[in-house]
Structures are given as structure tokens and as C-alpha cells.
Amino acid sequence: MxxxxxxxxxxxxxxxxxxxxxxxxxxxxxxxxxxxxxxxxxxxxxxxxxxxxxxxGLINAHTHVAMALLRGCADDVPLHTWLEEHVWPIERMLTPDDVYWGSVLGLVEMVRAGTTQIVDMYFHVDAVGRAVRDVGLRANLSYGIVADSMDDVGRRELETAEGVVATWHGACGGRIRAAVAPHAVYSCGEDVLQAAAKLAGRYTVPIHTHLSEAEKEVDDWSNVHGVSPVATLERIGVLEVPTLAAHCVHVSEDDIERLAAHGVSVLHCPCSNAKLGNGVAPIAAMQRAGVNVALGTDGAASNNNLDLFREMRTAALLQKAIRRDANILSADAVLEMATENGARALGLATGTLAVGxxxxxxxxxxxxxxxxxxxxxxxxxxxxxxxxxxxxxxxxxxxxxxxxxxMTVDEDEVRSEVKVRAGRLRDGMAHPGTAA
Ligand SMILES: [Zn+2]
The missing domain is CATH 2.30.40.10 (Urease, subunit C, domain 1)
Structure with missing residues (x-):
């Protein structure tokens, strides 16, 4: 039938x-x-x-779905303040069950808005995977590796990342796949990035990372290292592995050439980039250079929703506004970013309606x-x-x-679970050290 x-x-x-x-x-x-x-x-x-x-089905090519639980926890502050003073302290309070219910909330929001597939990076990934299984989307899951070097911490981080790939790549009849996700060049040492690329190569899964998101991040990096974050990833061999790079807001023409030459897919998150005051990625230039650009929402704590319809509209409007050119990024092109280009980034046959x-x-x-x-x-x-x-x-x-x-989960239950957990996190923020 x-x-x-x-x-x-x-x-x-x-x-x-x-x-x-x-x-x-x-x-x-x-x-x-x-x-x-x-x-x-x-x-x-x-x-x-x-x-x-x-x-x-729309493909959300970069998100942290569990962060739906952190929606609105810190607005109107720049990236590093947002991360270091707000998001990371709250994330340290999250239990696997919090991550599960936050993920279910985000997945319900997304699927109701026409998103059928996500590319996610987070921690307590087994809880994210259970949520994806229960709500019924497709997903590429990864653990966000943060480590200065391949010491005990680095080795543990790589083991956790490998565990995610071993558990989830091919799960739920192939609906769930995996990636290896060093968080960013500034949060991972060179040997950690190289070990991550080797691990990805061994399992034939992509690298998923954040790249050149904020101007200060790129300036600081370039001042210390003499080359850009993109050039660094190229020099140490990471770009030899199929790479999904979120943001790429502050990239030079040389960087764009490097991204194109290595077949890197850029995961464009215009609302998050705008809200955190990071700017607008030069995606029209990237597309002219032959870079595959897919569309993502990033997490709900920096967006503050996971709605790809809004993201498509924003992507088109921002690109036209900043380039002062109404011709670029047509409605068709932005729909392709949210469908076909996401599938291409993942090497999958989704993102189109065709026989087969x-x-x-x-x-x-x-x-x-x-x-x-x-x-x-x-x-x-x-x-x-x-x-x-x-x-x-x-x-x-x-x-x-x-x-x-x-059809798949009880939304009333999701809402009540999320409210209880958000209440606990709010108390923990008001009285640090008291929340489990
Ligand atoms: Zn992100």
C-alpha cells in the first residue's frame, strides 16, 4: 500500500x-x-x-537542537560573552534527560516547520539520538570535541566522539548518521584536529566544525598564527576529509578559494550570525567560487528559533542588503540551499522530489x-x-x-517536561552551585 x-x-x-x-x-x-x-x-x-x-523536506545543516532548552537564556550579548558567561555555565548543569527533552522540543518545532533532517553537534549525544529516534527525523549526530591537546582530556574527548559514531552511524534503519566534530580551531589543539580528521577518515564520516564565525576570533588567530583559521585547517590536513564548516563569516578571497578547492560545504546560519553581531557571510562570493552552501539555524539560544522558513527569507534579504544587489540569492537559490545543498553536504539523495x-x-x-x-x-x-x-x-x-x-510524541508532555527543567536551570543561574 x-x-x-x-x-x-x-x-x-x-x-x-x-x-x-x-x-x-x-x-x-x-x-x-x-x-x-x-x-x-x-x-x-x-x-x-x-x-x-x-x-x-528542509535540511537544517547546522544546529544544536538540545539548546532549545536554552532559548532566550542570554540575548543581546556578543559571541564570546554569550558562550563563556551564559551558555557554558548553563550547559554544565544539563543532565542527559535535560538534553533529551530539549532535543525533543527543538525537533518538534523543526518538524512542524517542514524540517525533516538535521546536522547536529552537542554533548550527551545518546540523549539527542534517542530524541531523534522518537520524533522521527533524519539526523547527522556528532559530539563537540573541546581539548587543547591529545593529553588525557584529548584522548577522552576523541573516545567519546568515536563512541557516538560507533553507536549512531547507520542507526534507525539508516535515518541517523554521524560525523566527527572538533568544536573549532580555537577550542581544539592542532593534534586534536588532526586526530579528529583521522577518526573521520577511518569511519568514512565527515568533519563538522565551526569556522571563522566572529571577526575578533579570526583576527586573534591570524595575529598569533600568521594565517587564517581556514588556512590552518588546510595546512594540517583536516580539509582532506569531507568537511562541513558552520558560519565562515570572516573569510578572505584566498580562504574562499581554499574552501572551494577542498570541496568544503559551508553551513550558513544568517540569523545566528546577525543576532550575535558577527556579520553576514559572503555566500554569494562563495557560490560564485563553486562552494556548496547549505542553510542552518544554529542553536535556539542564538537564533532564537529553529524555523528554516524564516532562515531562508533572512538569508536572501541579508545577502541582497549587504551586497546592495537585488539579483543575488534568488528565491530558487535559497530553496536549493535549504534542500539539495544540505543533502549534497551529507552525500545523501534527500533534498529533492524525484522518482526513486x-x-x-x-x-x-x-x-x-x-x-x-x-x-x-x-x-x-x-x-x-x-x-x-x-x-x-x-x-x-x-x-x-x-x-x-x-504523530510521534505528546506535545503536552514535552512542554511540561521542558518547563520544569527550565525552572531548575533558572534557579541554578540565580544561585550558582545549587542545581544538579
Ligand atoms: Zn553552532
Whole structure:
């Protein structure tokens, strides 16, 4: 038995929808795309999607989903104050169960907004993995390694990272994969970065890291080392491994050439970069140089939401504003960043709606007043639609959201668990040393 999205308009990379079609799904794959009324077989579950648009599931290419629990804990401060004085002290209070419930909260927010796949970096990763399993998304999971050198601390960090890969790479029928994630060049010694790259190579998984996010970070690094963080990663051989680099806000033309030459995928997080006062990444220049740029939200503590519809709109607007050029980063190009480019970064076949592709399908209502009338579907999606317009979300052939209802976890339970835990964290912030 299959599922048919009947009479639906489709947006998919490089293919303009000209008329409604039927999209039939069977066995976790898109089995057929045919003219309306022709796809259903006896026994199929047929959804009438008149007035709606189907697109490939959105891919959040850089996040720390559990940080949904820290949403709003520290706003309006710069990156290093935010990290050192607010986020890290709170994170030291987090238990694996906190990370589980924070992750469930973030995943529910994301899937309701049409995100079907995430690239995550955090700690207590087994708890993140359990949350991904329970809510039903696809994910690439990694442990954020922080160590000055390969001493006892460094070796323990690498062991933890390897444990995540061994446990989660290929889990849940392949829905979950893994990466090795040295947090950043400034938080990991050279030998740690090299050991991480070797580990990634051994398991054939990518490196996931933060790179050249803040101007001060890059200036300080360059003053001490004489070369940029990107050039450092190149010199020590890390970029020989497929690399996913979040941010890349402060990169020179030479850096961009290096990123292109090594096939690095840049994970662009425009809202987080703007909110932390870090600037706007030169992604139009990167794309001209042939760099694959995917789109992420970063964590909810620096965004403060995990909504890729807002992120797409912001990405397009910021790039046009800062370049004073309305032509760059079209609606189509930004949709490709949020779908196909994310899949390309991960080496996966998701991010498209085509026969044989994995059935990650998002259906959006285009009849809402704030979207009507429709002259151009991609314009509607990027510039006018809200994530609340998402009606159905199918991942790997299974509905996770259907007709606006979440199918996998109890949202009331999620909300009450999160409120209790946030209360404890608030008390811990007010009285340091008292919270477990
Ligand atoms: Zn991040």
C-alpha cells in the first residue's frame, strides 16, 4: 500500500512546477509522479492536496537542537560573552534527560516547520539520538570535541566522539548518521584536529566544525598564527576529509578559494550570525567560487528559533542588503540551499522530489491570505509563507505531521517536561552551585 499526494503543485530543485501532479510514495521512496488522478493503486492512502504545494523536506545543516532548552537564556550579548558567561555555565548543569527533552522540543518545532533532517553537534549525544529516534527525523549526530591537546582530556574527548559514531552511524534503519566534530580551531589543539580528521577518515564520516564565525576570533588567530583559521585547517590536513564548516563569516578571497578547492560545504546560519553581531557571510562570493552552501539555524539560544522558513527569507534579504544587489540569492537559490545543498553536504539523495528519491515530503498550504495570490511558487515559499502553513510532513515514507497533527510524541508532555527543567536551570543561574 502506498500514499498519494493528489493534485499537488511541486517545487523541487531545478524544476519549475507548471501544473498539479500526483506524487505516489511506497516503501520509503517516491514511486511515481504522474498526472492528477492517475497514480493511486487499490488500497492507497490518498490525500487531496488541491491548493497545496509539495517540496522536499528542509535540511537544517547546522544546529544544536538540545539548546532549545536554552532559548532566550542570554540575548543581546556578543559571541564570546554569550558562550563563556551564559551558555557554558548553563550547559554544565544539563543532565542527559535535560538534553533529551530539549532535543525533543527543538525537533518538534523543526518538524512542524517542514524540517525533516538535521546536522547536529552537542554533548550527551545518546540523549539527542534517542530524541531523534522518537520524533522521527533524519539526523547527522556528532559530539563537540573541546581539548587543547591529545593529553588525557584529548584522548577522552576523541573516545567519546568515536563512541557516538560507533553507536549512531547507520542507526534507525539508516535515518541517523554521524560525523566527527572538533568544536573549532580555537577550542581544539592542532593534534586534536588532526586526530579528529583521522577518526573521520577511518569511519568514512565527515568533519563538522565551526569556522571563522566572529571577526575578533579570526583576527586573534591570524595575529598569533600568521594565517587564517581556514588556512590552518588546510595546512594540517583536516580539509582532506569531507568537511562541513558552520558560519565562515570572516573569510578572505584566498580562504574562499581554499574552501572551494577542498570541496568544503559551508553551513550558513544568517540569523545566528546577525543576532550575535558577527556579520553576514559572503555566500554569494562563495557560490560564485563553486562552494556548496547549505542553510542552518544554529542553536535556539542564538537564533532564537529553529524555523528554516524564516532562515531562508533572512538569508536572501541579508545577502541582497549587504551586497546592495537585488539579483543575488534568488528565491530558487535559497530553496536549493535549504534542500539539495544540505543533502549534497551529507552525500545523501534527500533534498529533492524525484522518482526513486527518499520520501521526505513537506506539504504547504498556499491558500492562506498572507500568501495569496500565487504568481510564483518559490517566491511564495521564501518571501510570503510562514512555517505554520506546513500541513503534512513525511519522513522516510512515514507521516510525522499529518493535517497539522504531530504523530510521534505528546506535545503536552514535552512542554511540561521542558518547563520544569527550565525552572531548575533558572534557579541554578540565580544561585550558582545549587542545581544538579
Ligand atoms: Zn553552532
Amino acid at each position: 502506498g500514499t498519494v499526494f493528489s493534485n499537488v503543485n511541486v517545487w523541487t530543485p531545478h524544476c519549475e512546477s507548471t501544473a498539479p501532479v500526483d506524487v505516489r510514495v511506497e516503501g520509503g521512496q517516491i514511486a511515481a509522479i504522474t498526472s492528477p488522478g492517475s497514480a493511486a493503486s487499490p488500497g492507497d492512502d490518498v490525500l487531496d492536496c488541491a491548493g497545496m504545494l509539495a517540496l522536499p 528519491a527518499p520520501a521526505d515530503v513537506v506539504v504547504v498550504d498556499l491558500e492562506c491570505a498572507h500568501v495569496q495570490p500565487i504568481y510564483d511558487a518559490q517566491s511564495a515559499l521564501v518571501y510570503a509563507s510562514h512555517s505554520d502553513d506546513v500541513v503534512d510532513v513525511m519522513i522516510d515514507g512515514a507521516f510525522v505531521v499529518r493535517e497539522g497533527n504531530l
